[in-house]
Amino acid sequence: GAGVSQSPSNKVTEKGKDVELRCDPISGHTALYWYRQSLGQGLEFLIYFQGNSAPDKSGLPSDRFSAERTGGSVSTLTIQRTQQEDSAVYLCASSSGLLTDTQYFGPGTRLTVL
Amino acid sequence: GQQVMQIPQYQHVQEGEDFTTYCNSSTTLSNIQWYKQRPGGHPVFLIQLVKSGEVKKQKRLTFQFGEAKKNSSLHITATQTTDVGTYFCAGVAGNMLTFGGGTRLMVKP
Numbered sequence: 001g002a003g004v005s006q007s008p009s010n011k012v013t014e015k016g017k018d019v020e021l022r023c024d025p026i027s028g029h030t031a032l033y034w035y036r037q038s039l040g041q042g043l044e045f046l047i048y049f050q051g052n053s054a055p056d057k058s059g060l061p062s063d064r065f066s067a068e069r070t071g072g073s074v075s076t077l078t079i080q081r082t083q084q085e086d087s088a089v090y091l092c093a094s095s096s097g098l099l100t101d102t103q104y105f106g107p108g109t110r111l112t113v114l
Numbered sequence: 115g116q117q118v119m120q121i122p123q124y125q126h127v128q129e130g131e132d133f134t135t136y137c138n139s140s141t142t143l144s145n146i147q148w149y150k151q152r153p154g155g156h157p158v159f160l161i162q163l164v165k166s167g168e169v170k171k172q173k174r175l176t177f178q179f180g181e182a183k184k185n186s187s188l189h190i191t192a193t194q195t196t197d198v199g200t201y202f203c204a205g206v207a208g209n210m211l212t213f214g215g216g217t218r219l220m221v222k223p
Contacts, residue, residue, distance in 0.1 A: 035213075040218070041215070042202065042213060042214065042215035042216045043157070043202065043213040043216075045211075045212070045213070048211075056209075091156060091157070093157075099206045099209065099210070099211045100144065100145050100162070100164075100206050102147070102159045102162065103147075103149075103157075103159065103204075104159070105156040105157045105158070106156065107155075107156055108156055
């Protein structure tokens, strides 16, 4: 595709429910990143996938958060038992591979937990 | 762990005034990237600096990488309303990439 796509663009859920956020990276990009951005705040790193290597999960805030990347392409970020503090924009980015490569960001998913 | 700090957090300027944001790392960086995020948008890559003391220009934007490769700056000359947004630096050290907290620029017409 032309760029990184994410779905849904908006998600409203009730506290305690599980949600799945999807990211389709640029074709051929081996690296994929998930970030969280609260209103007016900076980018909080969540998780990083690089090729077939084990993902860097060091940024996941709790064990309610998990992510997988199937076939080295599409990634899903899952938040279990959502809390109100999980409300934020979740951004996905992909790059050619190296950490030094340009990251191309998707439009994000705005998650609201009521 | 690696920390990347950006100052100021916010900046209001009158259109036509200059603007500078500074990025400081706790560790020596292999490279630094700058991104711009327009209000309601997502971060978009602006530039990457790799060499010690490197200076790059994009029209009214000037990017510098410090001699020690631990700090960087973005300077905008004669700001315009189209410059509004949040500017992020992102530093790479070892196998870590860390974003700064961003500087939000507001321009009064």
